[in-house]
Amino acid sequence: MSQTSSPEPANTDLTRLAAAELAELVHSRQVSAVEVTQAHLDRIAEVDPAVHAFLHTDAENALATARQVDQDLAAGQAPASPLAGVPVAVKDVLTTEGTPTTCGSRMLEGWLPPYDSTVVRRLRAAGLVILGKTNMDEFAMGSSTENSAFGPTRNPWDLDRIPGGSGGGSSAALAAFEAPLAIGTDTGGSIRQPGAVTGTVGVKPTYGGVSRYGLVAFSSSLDQAGPCARTVLDAALLHEVIGGHDPLDSTSIDQPVPPVVAAVREGATGDLRGVRVGVVTQLSGEGYQPGVLRSFHAAVDTLRELGAEVVEVSCPSFQYALSAYYLIAPSECSSNLARFDAMRYGLRVGDDGNRSAEEVMSLTREAGFGPEVKRRIMLGTYALSSGYYDAYYGSAQKVRTLIKRDFDAAFENVDVLVSPTTPTTAFRLGERVNDPMAMYLADLCTIPANLAGNAALSVPSGLSDEDGLPVGLQVMAPVMQDHRMYRVAAAYEVARNAAEGGPQIQRVPQADWSAHNRAQSEVAV
Amino acid sequence: MPNISRDEVAHLARLARLAVTDEELDLFAGQLDAILEAVAAVGDVATDDIPPTSHAVPLTNVFRADEVRPGLGQQQALAGAPFPEEGRFRVPRILGEEA
Numbered sequence: 366m367s368q369t370s371s372p373e374p375a376n377t378d379l380t381r382l383a384a385a386e387l388a389e390l391v392h393s394r395q396v397s398a399v400e401v402t403q404a405h406l407d408r409i410a411e412v413d414p415a416v417h418a419f420l421h422t423d424a425e426n427a428l429a430t431a432r433q434v435d436q437d438l439a440a441g442q443a444p445a446s447p448l449a450g451v452p453v454a455v456k457d458v459l460t461t462e463g464t465p466t467t468c469g470s471r472m473l474e475g476w477l478p479p480y481d482s483t484v485v486r487r488l489r490a491a492g493l494v495i496l497g498k499t500n501m502d503e504f505a506m507g508s509s510t511e512n513s514a515f516g517p518t519r520n521p522w523d524l525d526r527i528p529g530g531s532g533g534g535s536s537a538a539l540a541a542f543e544a545p546l547a548i549g550t551d552t553g554g555s556i557r558q559p560g561a562v563t564g565t566v567g568v569k570p571t572y573g574g575v576s577r578y579g580l581v582a583f584s585s586s587l588d589q590a591g592p593c594a595r596t597v598l599d600a601a602l603l604h605e606v607i608g609g610h611d612p613l614d615s616t617s618i619d620q621p622v623p624p625v626v627a628a629v630r631e632g633a634t635g636d637l638r639g640v641r642v643g644v645v646t647q648l649s650g651e652g653y654q655p656g657v658l659r660s661f662h663a664a665v666d667t668l669r670e671l672g673a674e675v676v677e678v679s680c681p682s683f684q685y686a687l688s689a690y691y692l693i694a695p696s697e698c699s700s701n702l703a704r705f706d707a708m709r710y711g712l713r714v715g716d717d718g719n720r721s722a723e724e725v726m727s728l729t730r731e732a733g734f735g736p737e738v739k740r741r742i743m744l745g746t747y748a749l750s751s752g753y754y755d756a757y758y759g760s761a762q763k764v765r766t767l768i769k770r771d772f773d774a775a776f777e778n779v780d781v782l783v784s785p786t787t788p789t790t791a792f793r794l795g796e797r798v799n800d801p802m803a804m805y806l807a808d809l810c811t812i813p814a815n816l817a818g819n820a821a822l823s824v825p826s827g828l829s830d831e832d833g834l835p836v837g838l839q840v841m842a843p844v845m846q847d848h849r850m851y852r853v854a855a856a857y858e859v860a861r862n863a864a865e866g867g868p869q870i871q872r873v874p875q876a877d878w879s880a881h882n883r884a885q886s887e888v889a890v
Numbered sequence: 891m892p893n894i895s896r897d898e899v900a901h902l903a904r905l906a907r908l909a910v911t912d913e914e915l916d917l918f919a920g921q922l923d924a925i926l927e928a929v930a931a932v933g934d935v936a937t938d939d940i941p942p943t944s945h946a947v948p949l950t951n952v953f954r955a956d957e958v959r960p961g962l963g964q965q966q967a968l969a970g971a972p973f974p975e976e977g978r979f980r981v982p983r984i985l986g987e988e989a
Contacts, residue, residue, distance in 0.1 A: 479966040572946045586945045615952040616945070688929040699906060706907075708981050710970030722982040727909040736917075739910065743902040744922060747894070750905075760932040762942030767935060769943060801921055802928055818946020844947070 379404040380542040381871065384451045384599040387545060391450035394438060398431035398450030402494050405452045409496065409543045417518050418528075418538035420457050421465050422497035427452065430494045437492075447602050447626075449492030454544040456535050457498035458505055459590065460579040461485050464495075468581050469503045469513035469531075472705050472712050472733035482579020483611045484548055484590050491606045496544055499534030503735045504702065505555055505583045507531050508807035511798050512737045519794070520563060521873050522834055526791040529559030529807075535593045536563040540873055546603050547593040552584050553690050554786075554811025556591050557823035561786035561837025564825045564870050566600045566854070567593050569811075571844050572818035573618035575604075576611035584697040585616075587690075587815045595870050597824060597855045598633070601625040604847070620845060623820075628848035632855030638672035640853060643779035647683040648810045648839075654789040656829030660836040661785045664826040667860050668783070668853065678775045678782060682767035683813050689768070690812045691805055692748045692761035699745030702738065705730060740801060769817045776843045781853050784810045786823040786837030810839055820847040824854040825869050827861070835869070894923045 379387065379401050390396040406424050413419055434450040444450070460466050460478035462485075467473045481489070488495060502512035510518040510533030520528040521540040528537040535547035536559035549556035551569035560567025568591045575590045582588060592603035608622035644665055649658055669675050707713040707729035708722070715728035734742070748757035775782055788809050797804040814821035823837035838857065840850040862868055899919045903910045910918070968974040 476970050479962055479969055573949075612954050616947060616949060618947060682935065685932055685935055688931045691925060691929045692932065703907075707972065709979055711972070713972035716973065716982050718982075720982055722984045723907065724909075725982045727904075727907045730907050731909040731911075734908070736914075739906075739908055739914070740918060740921060740925075742906045742908065743899065743918060744925060746902045746906045747898075747922070747926070750902075756933055757926075757929070759942060760936035761929075762944055763936035763940040764932045765943040766940050769946075802924055805925075816946070 380408045380545075382545065383596045384448060384545040384594060385596070385602060387451050388444070388448050391434070392438065392444050398434040398494060399428060401450065402427050402431040402452055402496070405496055405544055412541050413543060415519065415524060416521055416537050416541045416543070417516060418499055418534045418541060418543055419454065419497045420467060420469070420500050420515055420534070423464055423495065426464070427494050427496050430489070430492070434492050434494070444492060446491035446493075446606055448546070448606055450494065451546060452494040452496045452544055453488055453603070454496050454499045454535055454538045454547040455485060455488070456501055456532050456547070456549050458501060458550055458581050459484055459548060460581070461495070461498065464498065466498065466581070467515070468505070469501045469515060470733065470735070470738070471514045474514070474712070476711055478579075480579065483576035483613060484607045485579065487607050488548070493546070493606070499532070499538055499547060501534055502531035503738050504581065504698070505531040505550060505552055505588075506698070506737050506741055508554070508558060508804050509792070509794070509797065510534060511794065512735055514735055517794055520791045522564065523791065526793055526834070527562070529562040529791065531555040532559045532593070536560050536565050536567065539563065539565045539593060539595050540870060545595065546599060548590060548607070549593045550580055550588055550590045551811075551815065552587045552589070553694060553815050554808040556593060557786050557811045557821060557837065557839060558807055560593060560823040561839075562791040562835060564835030564873070565593060565595055566597055566822065566824055567591070568600050568604060568822040569814060569820065570604060570608060570847055571618070571623075571820045572815075573616050574622070574820070574845070574847065575608050576614040576617050578611055578613040582701040584694040585701060586697060587694060589815070595868070597851060597858050598626070598629045600822070601629045601851050618845065623845055623847040625848050625851045628852040629855040632852035633859050635856050635859050636672055637668060637853065637856050640673045640781070641779040642668050642673045642675045642853065643678035643775055643782045644675060645683065645782050645784045646677055646679045647681065648784035652788055653785065654829065654831070656831040657785050657787070657789060657836050660827045660829060661838065664838045664857065665783065667857060671856050671860055673853070676779060678779060680768075680771035680775055680813070682764060682771045685764045686768055686813045686816055687805060687809055689761040689764035689816060690808070691744070692757050693765065693816070695741040695745035696748050696758050697745070699742045699749065702734075702742055705733065737801070765816045768813050772813070772817045772819060772843070780842070781849050782841040784839045784841075786810060786839040790829045790832055790834035790836060814841050819844050820850055822850050822854055824858055825861070826857075827869065894919060894926060
């Protein structure tokens with residue numbers, strides 16, 4: 366952690382600070398929450414035309430929340446949470462009462478949800494300042510944010526490259542210093558893969574660890590909301606705000622939030638003696654970018670130097686995880702997205718007074734969904750249809766059992782498992798849009814944890830030597846043992862920062878983004 | 891097993907209530923075929939003795955107390971409706987000539 370000394374507020378760019386640092390300044394009343402919020406709103410106005418991390422910003426409500434935090438502190442009240450007064454960006458798949466929630470889809474353009482998701486409700490109760498809603502692949506289906514109906518987000522490290530997906534907006538907002546914290550959702554890697562390719566921290570908590578109430582469902586048995594941040598400590602602080610049992614989500618685990626902040630403090634001592642780390646044999650090798658593998662091997666060496674005991678672990682079923690995922694997720698999606706029927710909310714097309722409900726429904730869904738969503742709905746419809754069910758959906762569920770068994774066996778011998786988060790660094794915009802299978806491969810390493818439900822995170826592990834782009838180290842932990850991976854990630858982060866003379870994210874190229882935006886506005890994306 | 895025909899894709903689109911275009915049928919037929927061919931690998935290891943897992947966290951019968959709680963009012967419930975009418979959802983006809 367870098368917050369050993371208080372920064373000088375007078376000559377510090379507030380958008381460059383970590384959430385924990387901002388909270389300290391606000392709570393000690395050296396800087397107001399309004400100043401912090403305004404600094405981020407100004408930064409968004411400056412760079413978001415080029416980055417396009419946000420689909421919607423809400424300056425008025427953000428400043429009102431910040432003013433309330435300042436007033437409460439001035440009145441001598443204790444902060445509502447360790448992050449009170451700190452801005453946060455929320456992926457546009459979580460409902461926000463009275464604020465647009467589109468899921469990156471024309472189907473929900475202009476929809477104002479009548480209720481807050483539990484995650485958003487907890488953010489508000491904790492005094493966090495919601496800046497706006499971030500861009501995403503439509504209904505969270507994609508690995509590049511190019512499937513957003515409202516145009517792609519760009520990677521702040523290289524504006525011609527993808528920021529990952531589906532939560533590319535949340536991670537890009539962090540890397541572009543538009544927000545110190547963000548919320549993502551991870552069905553097959555949509556928090557971790559964007560985290561890896563933007564050089565930020567992304568955490569998928571244990572399935573059931575964070576409420577799904579108000580999270581627009583894509584694949585209900587896999588979807589999991591979680592924290593995105595620029596430091597491991599910030600992610601842990603946000604995790605404790607949003608985590609915990611929720612009676613409104615019947616799959617929510619009725620147990621206390623794992624002690625993730627305490628684990629980060631323990632890890633920050635840089636001592637991993639007694640921790641057993643397993644390197645997953647099946648998640649490296651052929652098909653992986655050489656620079657990604659070199660970064661990964663260096664990260665494993667660092668863990669060993671910190672005292673961890675490193676062994677290789679074989680999880681043979683992991684090689685079938687991608688296949689199982691692309692049957693299970695589309696199957697659940699074909700069922701979940703049946704709710705978009707043009708009747709009660711959202712888009713309605715072709716209702717001319719003559720057409721039947723079924724015709725209007727079909728025309729609306731054709732107009733409202735993009736190609737990837739249609740592909741997955743049809744794929745799921747196929748996998749669930751009689752005659753194919755056993756061969757596809759049924760077999761995929763059996764593979765899910767095998768993957769769980771592999772995790773269970775591995776965690777008998779090790780405390781955490783590690784792998785690269787992604788097989789490659791950020792690819793170029795447009796490079797994979799016409800090849801769905803190539804796009805799906807971006808989630809190769811992240812999917813097993815979704816299928817088994819255990820916790821996993823991505824922490825920056827340097828830049829790939831061949832292209833200078835960020836690489837992520839994935840750390841996976843057993844169900845409800847989220848604190849284990851936080852401890853390892855925090856220790857690793859401290860070691861890297863010490864070796865490199867500061868956090869890698871501060872070295873994001875500061876190109877003339879407004880100039881880039883002018884050039885790009887000529888090009889249809 | 892794959893080799894999904896254009897007619898099959900048209901059938902799937904009907905089942906999924908998607909009024910896809912002819913161009914989309916051509917595009918999706920090829921892509922769905924490629925995807926299904928790749929994911930069919932699950933059949934290689936899914937033997938009869940393995941039980942299926944439908945959910946990562948096996949929970950059964952999660953109940954909450956049956957208590958009255960505030961819900962959405964009529965106005966809120968209709969706020970997002972495409973064509974509300976007289977405090978109701980107006981929908982296209984569901985019965986028709988189509989036998």
